[in-house]
Amino acid sequence: MTQSRSSDPALPIVELAGVHLTLDSGAGPVNILRGIDLSVARGERIGVVGPSGSGKSTMMMVMAGLERPSSGRITVAGKEFAGLNEDGLARFRRDHVGIVFQAFHLVPTMTALENVAIPLEFAGASDAFDRARKGLEAVGLGHRLTHYPGQLSGGEQQRVALARAFVAEPSLLLADEPTGNLDADTGAQVVRLLFELAERNGTTLILITHDNALARSCDRTVRLSDGRIVDDGLGRPAQAPATVAAQ
């Protein structure tokens, strides 16, 4: 893990302050995030819950620097995103952040092994394939190394995505429904593995989930509704409800 002044362990690893995001749709502007304030301590395990359409995936995209907010401040591992251009954000993600997307985002023309090795290769690791193989073995896919995503089940693709997100030992792992496509046993196994890997590497976990058992296993649960945090799991009073009708 990269240690520098920008990753002071005493500071929160993630800080969102007054984050708003408005996007244009065919029917006019949509207020997707409506003033998000959130502080996450290093090593914390956060479950993010809330109804479909409440803004969970969007909040994750903003935390990963994949979507720029309309207003507000985002600081991750001591870096303020406003000061980084697209290349800077991509380098920052490579060095600090692992991401598991809701739709996996595996490269269809690459095998499971190649998909997991990519972030390591980008980072210039000489043992990328060896580490990728170990990562896939850890998620129970040692027998599927040369399969392409189209030859894997949904749950297997999800596990490849998890192995890829973890392989570079990120300080922050963002995962969107990491157990959404898994049966109960495999899901429980993947969660155990996530927590073990996180503990070993000191990784902060932010897990979006509809799975109450997974949310309960986290240190705290952050609840979103209509683009706002209505409960940050710290016992603070919820924000006032939105006065504007949801789009």
Ligand SMILES: Nc1ncnc2c1ncn2[C@@H]1O[C@H](COP(=O)(O)OP(=O)(O)OP(=O)(O)O)[C@@H](O)[C@H]1O
């Ligand atoms: N590019 C976009 N343009 C306009 N509206 C969008 C765009 N992306 C997302 N939205 C809207 O923003 C809202 C929040 O979407 P988001 O994907 O963050 O929800 P979510 O909480 O992750 O839901 P789910 O549990 O179904 O995955 C939704 O109402 C969605 O339709």
Ligand SMILES: [Mg+2]
């Ligand atoms: Mg989502």
